[in-house]
Amino acid sequence: MFSKIWTKKYTENYSNNIEKLREVLEDADAVVIGAGSGLSTSAGLTYSGERFEKSPG
Numbered sequence: 001m002f003s004k005i006w007t008k009k010y011t012e013n014y015s016n017n018i019e020k021l022r023e024v025l026e027d028a029d030a031v032v033i034g035a036g037s038g039l040s041t042s043a044g045l046t047y048s049g050e051r052f053e054k055s056p057g
Helices: 011-027 037-042
Strands: none
Touching: none
16 A cells, blocks of 8 residues: 655655554554545535525424
8 A cells, every 4th residue: 555665754754653553453443533524525515505505394
C-alpha cells in the first residue's frame, strides 16, 4: 500500500506513524470513525430541497 522507499527525508516520520497506526488497527476489536457533513458534501450530496423543506407528518 505504501512505498518503503522514502522520497523525502520528512516522510520518514509519517511512515513511522503509519506503521504504528497499522499495528494498533490490527490489534483493535473495533474501529469507530466519526465523520461530519463535509464528506457527503464533497461527494455531491446537498442539504437543501424538498426533503428538507417539508414539515414532518
